[in-house]
Amino acid sequence: MGKNVIFTLLTMLYFFIYVVTSLNSSTDEYALLAFKPKITSDPNKFLAKNWSQGTSFCNWIGITCGTRHQRVRGLNLANMGLGGTIAKEIGGLSFLRSMIISHNNYRGFIPDEMGKLSQLREIEMQYNELNGAIPTTLGFLENL
Structure with missing residues (x-):
């Protein structure tokens, strides 16, 4: 009977981890899909x-995603000729370590929500x- 309890607990733990990981991945997808419509110029149709x-x-x-949890670790859109603004939802990419959007035509303000990116180690925004x-x-x- 003890083996059944352990098996049941391990199964429940696995299911819980799966659900939590899926929800977090949805957060990353939401942030990226909110970022996309703020791009008003994509001449090479990279994102489109x-x-x-x-x-x-x-x-x-x-x-670029991490291998373990499939969370966004890197965003590199440099030199793509993109134009638009930076969506505040970018602050939802809680595992983001590198954000490189240099050499584009982004305009406007850097959103305060980027201050939520506690894992961020590298940011390149020059030539915008x-x-x-x-x-x-x-x-x-x-x-x-």
Whole structure:
């Protein structure tokens, strides 16, 4: 009888981990899909052809995911000729370590929500049309 209890507990634990991981992956997908419509210029159709719900976001152009939990670890959209603004939902990518969007035509402000990216170690935004002050929330990111 003890083996059945252990088996049941392990099965429940596995199911719980699966559900939590799936929910967190949905958060990453939501953040990326909120980021996409803020791109108003995609002359080479990099995102238009590739970033869709029919494909795992870990296979999207410019996205790197961790192998263990399939969470977004890297966002590299440099030199793609993209234009638009940075969506505040980008702050939902809680495992993001690297964000490289340099050499594009992003404009507007850097969202305060980027201060939630506690894992962020690298950020490259040069050669865009961003304006305004750098959010003070970025100053709290210890790994930058």
